[in-house]
Ligand SMILES: CC(=O)N[C@H]1[C@@H](OP(=O)(O)OP(=O)(O)OC[C@H]2O[C@@H](n3ccc(=O)[nH]c3=O)[C@H](O)[C@@H]2O)O[C@H](CO)[C@@H](O)[C@@H]1O
């Protein structure tokens with residue numbers, strides 16, 4: 503696997519791009535195949551490192567996997583090898599991504615036991631699992647935490663888990679997915695308040711309803727689940743990846759490119775287009791496509807009273823933290839100023855150092871807040887050599903490099919490949935000068 507991109511920036515791009523299936527949805531949906539011994543067919547699977555690794559892990563624990571094509575896969579979880587889950591190989595492999603944590607809910611529901619090795623994913627600050635574990639406990643499960651290797655063992659009570667009321671301490675995305683999957687086969691009624699309700703979760707709940715689950719309140723922060731005895735097979739198609747779509751909107755603006763994002767699933771994007779419009783980026787919705795014209799300049803709006811705009815993250819239907827790094831990089835060439843406030847994660851803004859090296863005007867106020875003073879294209883960013891610290895910072899640096907004068911080299915691009923399918927090929931198709939080293 504190669505580990506760097508070489509980019510010669512400053513070129514405008516043009517053309518059409520089709521978003522991949524959603525990564526974070528895929529991680530939930532692929533975990534949910536463990537809920538039934540019957541066949542589950544999944545379409546629009548993104549061909550990316552994290553998802554491929556999760557599919558491989560399912561195969562390792564005994565699930566029958568038939569990859570019909572890169573985008574379609576059939577699963578049948580009729581036998582599970584629990585012993586394998588204690589092996590160092592399993593612990594190591596599942597520690598390479600975040601999604602593996604979501605095997606626990608369905609395994610607890612169906613088999614009454616589960617193990618969670620320390621999950622991987624981006625190193626963007628503390629990422630605790632308390633919400634997951636407390637939710638399982640409320641359903642009656644007991645857990646042992648082995649601090650030495652950060653490993654949770656979970657066990658359902660004799661007679662199985664029982665539905666209950668719970669108020670989550672925060673609307674954790676993977677936590678809610680895990681708890682809902684654990685509750686669909688618990689006895690009686692489970693009510694989850696302060697549930698996360700991202701489109702990923704709405705899709706997961708709808709899939710489980712097709713499998714026979716009884717879930718009300720989908721799309722809200724109050725889910726009511728009537729336990730059923732078992733779930734059956736189904737077919738599921740992933741939505742377009744809203745984070746990729748936001749990344750492409752940012753890319754178009756920053757590189758003065760005319761881009762059409764095809765089949766964007768606009769009704770599922772929530773507040774995302776509006777946040778980019780607040781940066782002054784023009785876009786048109788044409789059917790389900792988003793057309794972004796080439797723009798010489800885009801001007802950041804102020805609040806109604808004239809004060810400086812703040813863009814911050816918030817659980818859905820607020821603005822996703824996964825697009826703040828993109829908004830930040832796009833703001834560096836806008837006209838005007840904006841305060842970026844990353845509330846959820848503690849170490850997601852440190853990559854601004856590299857943008858400052860490239861010539862951007864940013865003041866990192868503290869680990870959560872960065873003030874960006876847009877250059878309005880008066881000064882171009884300059885290409886440099888840099889390393890991608892996490893998936894979204896990686897793509898932000900890639901966007902910066904594509905807009906910059908001269909050559910940039912981005913190392914550690916596994917971070918980008920984790921979540922963006924064939925990104926170099928797809929960017930080359932739009933006219934970008936990008937090479938995988
Ligand atoms: C595989 C996957 O789906 N990953 C996503 C998932 O991660 P993940 O499910 O791991 O993230 P969580 O929703 O659990 O929370 C992320 C962080 O935000 C903090 N927090 C969360 C909620 C809140 O109201 N306040 C708050 O401060 C948590 O303490 C935690 O540190 O959701 C994150 C938040 O949208 C996204 O960045 C990740 O891309």
Ligand SMILES: C=C(OP(=O)(O)O)C(=O)O
Nearest residue numbers: 600601623624824893894
């Ligand atoms: C933080 C992210 O991913 P993960 O939770 O898999 O680290 C992300 O998708 O932006």
